[in-house]
Amino acid sequence: xxxxxxxxxxxxxxxxxxxxxxxxxxxxxxxxxxxxxxxxxxxxxxxxxxxxxxxxxxxxxxxxxxxxxxxxxxxxxxxxxxxxxxxxxxxxxxxxxxxxxxxxxxxxxxxxxxxxxxxxxxxxxxxxxxxxxxxxxxxxxxxxxxxxxxxxxxxxxxxxxxxxxxxxxxxxxxxxxxxxxxxxxxxxxxxxxxxxxxxxxxxxxxxxxxxxxxxxxxxxxxxxxxxxxxxxxxxxxxxxxxxxxxxxxxxxxxxxxxxxxxxxxxxxxxxxxxxxxxxxxxxxxxxxxxxxxxxxxxxxxxxxxxxxxxxxxxxxxxxxxxxxxxxxxxxxxxxxxxxxxxxxxxxxxxxxxxxxxxxxxxxxxxxxxxxxxxxxxxxxxxxxxxxx
Numbered sequence: 001x002x003x004x005x006x007x008x009x010x011x012x013x014x015x016x017x018x019x020x021x022x023x024x025x026x027x028x029x030x031x032x033x034x035x036x037x038x039x040x041x042x043x044x045x046x047x048x049x050x051x052x053x054x055x056x057x058x059x060x061x062x063x064x065x066x067x068x069x070x071x072x073x074x075x076x077x078x079x080x081x082x083x084x085x086x087x088x089x090x091x092x093x094x095x096x097x098x099x100x101x102x103x104x105x106x107x108x109x110x111x112x113x114x115x116x117x118x119x120x121x122x123x124x125x126x127x128x129x130x131x132x133x134x135x136x137x138x139x140x141x142x143x144x145x146x147x148x149x150x151x152x153x154x155x156x157x158x159x160x161x162x163x164x165x166x167x168x169x170x171x172x173x174x175x176x177x178x179x180x181x182x183x184x185x186x187x188x189x190x191x192x193x194x195x196x197x198x199x200x201x202x203x204x205x206x207x208x209x210x211x212x213x214x215x216x217x218x219x220x221x222x223x224x225x226x227x228x229x230x231x232x233x234x235x236x237x238x239x240x241x242x243x244x245x246x247x248x249x250x251x252x253x254x255x256x257x258x259x260x261x262x263x264x265x266x267x268x269x270x271x272x273x274x275x276x277x278x279x280x281x282x283x284x285x286x287x288x289x290x291x292x293x294x295x296x297x298x299x300x301x302x303x304x305x306x307x308x309x310x311x312x313x314x315x316x317x318x319x320x321x322x323x324x325x326x327x328x329x330x331x332x333x334x335x336x337x338x339x340x341x342x343x344x345x346x347x348x349x350x351x352x353x354x355x356x357x358x359x360x361x362x363x364x365x366x367x368x369x370x371x372x373x374x375x376x377x378x379x380x381x382x383x384x385x386x387x388x
Contacts, residue, residue: 030277030376032324032361040321040364050273053214053250056143058388059086060105060130060219065148069388081106083130090134098140098196101189102128124154125184127222131193133200138209140200142193142226144185146217146253146388155181156218156255161314166228166262167237176262178225179255179314182218186225194229194240201242211247216388217280220251220272224258224317227270244269249318253386255280256314256372263315263369270318274372276325279382281316281372313373320372322365326358 032039042050058066063085082105083097100106102122122128129144147153158181165175200206215223227249230240237244249270274281365371376382 030324032326032363035322035324035363035365035368038363038365038368040362042362049212049248050250050271052137052139053141053212053248054252055089056086056132056141056212057146057214057216057219057250057252059089060128060143060145061216061388062148066388086130086132091136092132092134096133096135098131098133098200099193100128100130101126101192105130122149122151124151124158125181126188127152127155127185127218129189129219131196133209140197140206140209140211142189142211142213142223144189144213144215144219144222144226146215146219152218155185157181158184161259164225164228164258164262166231166265167234168265171234173233174261174265176259177314178228178259178262179221179257182221182255182257183225185218185222186229189222190226190229197243198239201246209246211243213247213249214251216252217255217386220254221257223249224251224254224266224270224272227266227317228258228262231265231269251317253278253280253388254316256282256316258314258317260313260315260370263317264366266318267366268319272316272318272320273323274316274320275323276385277376277378277382278385279377280386282374282376282382313370315369316372318366319364320366320369322363323360324363325360 060082062082066085083100084106086092087096105128127145129142131140131142133140145152147156158179160180161177162180162183163175164178164183165173168174197211200209201211213223213226215221227247229236230244230247231237247269249266251270251272253274254272
């Protein structure tokens with residue numbers, strides 16, 4: 001059983017993690033002043049596209065979950081199923097969904113089938129997703145769901161580094177590593193969607209359409225690796241040439257999924273968005289294992305082993321936008337709380353008051369992505385910062 005193997009292998013590490021989570025903090029809470037030279041601004045086009053991607057990254061979660069997290073209002077029009085929520089949110093008709101892989105995305109939600117949502121029907125390494133066409137916005141959207149079910153968590157915990165090669169701009173094959181569970185998930189989705197996407201982008205009817213790939217948490221990690229799939233070999237790059245010219249990946253609350261030598265190969269393609277001390281962007285079973293091994297190596301003075309461990313770390317992909325609080329007092333905001341105040345369209349100005357956008361600064365820390373290999377735990381703030 002995968003879960004038993006995982007528990008046996010990592011039990012002592014999980015106990016240590018439990019103590020950190022429930023007994024305090026680890027590391028210093030960063031603020032925008034620490035990265036004052038890296039403050040960033042977004043043009044209106046990028047803001048609009050991020051707003052659009054964020055809505056899709058959140059809309060793929062079960063409607064009851066979004067209602068509990070105050071991401072949407074629970075009503076008969078939007079809470080019947082995930083696909084109904086998507087159609088109501090974006091004004092799509094019944095013919096716009098090209099592909100989805102989980103029957104629960106279109107199954108009507110009732111409290112009687114709540115167990116099915118939590119248990120899930122997707123297998124390990126097969127996260128639910130949808131590929132949808134939005135004619136009003138002239139976009140195709142591939143959205144991957146974040147962790148919701150037990151099988152999603154097993155995918156998260158399959159955190160060993162797997163070999164992953166990508167071609168750079170010069171046609172050189174660059175050998176690297178990627179998060180094993182999310183890489184297998186990306187390969188599964190890529191095989192299902194790539195031929196449909198190539199056919200759509202070869203059709204002159206859709207010559208003005210763009211492709212947005214997005215996700216939150218697990219979905220963000222898979223979305224980032226999907227972006228690399230389009231570049232993996234020279235043949236893939238040629239076959240996907242029409243798509244690559246009109247494609248962007250937006251990964252919200254992304255985990256560390258790719259080795260440092262690959263992370264910078266996708267700056268124009270992939271944008272990772274992280275809030276404050278988000279625990280998932282900095283932590284994982286493999287990084288914690290490496291942290292322990294690095295401490296052991298330092299204690300033993302094993303410099304060669306230490307260098308190898310540092311080279312094996314995984315980091316967020318692409319351009320990294322990091323939202324940081326203006327002061328250390330700012331606490332308990334989730335990523336959508338901050339982003340919605342910047343991007344979400346509200347008719348009622350009073351609703352904006354509960355969000356805290358003026359208290360946050362946006363920093364472009366792409367050049368310093370290695371900071372996300374450092375373990376920082378800021379109490380419950382690190383958990384709030386990740387929640388959808």
